[in-house]
Amino acid sequence: MLVAFWIALRRPVDARIATALDRVDERLIGLTERIEAAAPAPSVGPSSLDMIGSTIDLDEVLGRALAAVGALPAVDGSSIRVNRANGEVSVAIQGCVRPEDAPFLTGPPDGAPFKAGMMSWDTEETHALRSGLVVPIGPDGTGTLAVYSRIANAFTQDSAALLTAIARHAGPAIQNAFRLLDVQNLAATDTRTGLRSALAFADELPREINAARRHGRPLCMIQVDLDDFGLINRTFSQETGDAVLAEFGERVRATMRWGDTAYRNSGGADEFFVILPDTTRALAKRFYGRLAFEIAEEPFGEAGTLTMSGGLAELRADDTVESLTARTGALVTRAKQAGKNQLADDSTP
Template sequence: MSLRSRLTTAFLVVVLGPVLVGAVFVAAVMSHLADSRGDALASSAVTTVDSTLGTICERIQASAAVVALSHSSGGSADAIDMAQLVVDRRVVDGVVFTGLQDAGATPSPDVGAEAPDGAWVDCGEAAAYAGAGPIVALGAQAEVQNADGTVSVFSAFRVVDRGFLDRIANVADADLVLLDGRSDRLQVGDVDAGRWDATDAFLPLHIGTVATNVTPMYWTLAAMVFVSGLCAMGLAAWLARSTTRPLHELAAAAERVSEGDLDVRVPVHGRDEVAHLALAFNRMTAQTQAYVNALTASRDQMRGQLGRLGQTLTATLDLDRILEVILDTAMVTAGAEAGVVMLVDVDDADQLRQRAGEGDLGVAQPATIRLGEGIVGSIAASGAPAHGRIVDGVFDGRRRADTEPDARTIVAVPFEGRAPAETDEAGAPRTESGVLGVLVLYNRIAGDDFEPGDVDTLRTFAGQASVAVENVLLHRQAQRLSLTDPLTGLWNYRFMQTSLRREAERARRYQRPSALLAIDLDRFKSVNDTYGHPVGDQVLTELARRITGQIREVDLAFRHGGEEFMVLLPETDADGASAVAERLGRSVAARPFKVNDASGGRELRVTVSIGVAVLGEHADTANDVLAAADEALYAAKAAGRDTWRVAV
């Protein structure tokens, strides 16, 4: 092969090789981004549809239950009024009354929309479509045992039509098709959506979301690579054509270039062929250095793009998946062979635990390290980034602990949240300096040391990890707040219904008793009428505090509504529940309630009446045990108040 051919080949390899590798990498990243975005959109749409349908079913169940409760406590007139209220507020489309007779009512005083004929999906504990024809409604029933021995059934429903699907599709930002066997499918949106997923939690739905088409970007990238190749080939041919050079000077200069010294220049003597060779070689090295600088700038730009990728990942709530993506992207960007993301332990704020790991870490179990110990523990405790080489297990005077990865080189960046405290309102564990965790990469590819620029890159990803952790914790806090009563801090009615159903199922399965206490303040209306609602709120808050002070950690206290409270006692029979009721009554009546009204401090004598019912003895379902406890509470009221009674 001639000298010209060898030079041309070498130039093309040096220039086009990184271009092709970069193009393949960019194409892979684009494909990954498109797939990740499609998966995230589809998962979010399915979750939103399931959650929305679940909320609708819960509201239907609650509507049927509250109408039944109104009938039980106030008669058919109250039940009709309550049914009209939930229909007027668009909680349900209609309520069907069965077995209800009253002096002024028809045999079936239905409220709201006419009950449609066809298949209904029951919103009970095992809501599912049995596949028996087109679905026309979602419904739920509540039964009440009348005094004359008859049973009144109250059926609340929502009509399943195009408008119903359209509202769910708007919430989920997706296209929906109802697969219930009808010839003319009920659908909303564009049936040519890019991706389809299915859910049958409550309704057999086909869910369509947008799919990103990256084919035009592939063609653009291919065109850019092709043009770059043509330009490189033209330039290589021009340089090779103008080059004739003695082998000894070419070998010496090439040797220095191969060592990474792109500043080398060949001496120019005169204007003969040797001088022409030197000038050409000098031009070639200058061009190569320019290309290297351009590639470095391109790498920095790619790092910025990957940083924005990390920001998009924080929109999801799967913390472990987010940390894995952040770690994987950071490793690719910095060229690391392995890495970990370690967070402060929830149960021990002085210990770091691995939440994500990639590559060969050299430890059999997920890495753990005490703050201030070993290499990673010391870096996390200091709160300052660090990078360098580990020699004989020692880095910057810190010796590696046995529980952390063994490596040759390291770069680590601690990350912290917005509030430097041991715990924030969302329950996030932190060190005294506010550190939430640390992002660590090990063993740069080809054995090189990590650079200061890698620290800046990891700061971006560590920041995204911090935001991801706090977003997930804030979401959990919001979920917790949605299940608690804002005045007393006790669990609310919604969580009570869920807990009762779960405990009823557990009691049926394992034949173990669980008791329910219904607690009501005696003559609480007179407190509000005499001293005002602010004083009444203080009484309710103090009552909640005394209730929680008399029960176990495993027991659950709820505010049922108004001045009525409920306490669920797992693994407790009637005798045990009676003892708790006696203790609660004494705790309330023993000491006056100190309140502040407009005229200053005041002490109020308060008593409570308590009804006791036991799952497996007085009732087998959540609604039945609630009704039994209420009946026992009314019996305690009738017995003169400030006492308790067990259901019969």
């Protein structure tokens, strides 16, 4: 699906890139002639610019944009900052820019539209940065592209024009990368609950297990089944059942800590997994208690008050993805057989 999306996405973009390259070529020829007298010509040409748009991976697009920027004269560092519509911010840096200072040059502090901005710093430090240049990426606030130099007043209007050409070329590639991330996020999100999907669970659980072992930290996983969920669809309607699932997803998200992740199992409408990194069995039991309280505190609309059964397993040295998942499933079954509305954990046989 993603391959087909990528192909469809590229077709209209190719024509725009070809046209943009022609315009950039003309500008670069004139700018290079003017810069030659003062410094060696920057090697920002069609090949390096075309590399920016030859991928739709966001990290690669940002890295290639910085690689093109590095060809400008007197550049000792660079940064690029882009903003997605959902509020996520991505930053890439190169050269002598410190990670904590990468977003320093982001345009006017009042957020007003701008074409380019130059700054200078008076410092006695031998290797300190003394000048900076920033240009916007895209007309809609997509982000900013900035360069820095240890030379005072290193950047000119010609530098601004070159940087603007690179930013304009990077803009469509960044938007294409955003679209790919949107598609990937859609596939990783369960539409009924807003929790992560079974596809995301299969991809992310192995990573969480590897991270726990690499850092020597505990990890717990809980499987949760809503008790008698099938009766809701039969007694009321599927729409009522969907509303219950959506509300359940909201209550789970309200209970989780930062770093915890919840998933809906595609194999069962009322089956969920919660991965709790850096969490012992005792802390995982507390989490389950808070979640059980959230579920029982308020009725789920016309479906009324619900209960749930859970299975809690702590990662063992010999666990695999399959064994950990199988153990939580068996524990849920034990909880249901014991009368439902309770948690079974693997601390006892």
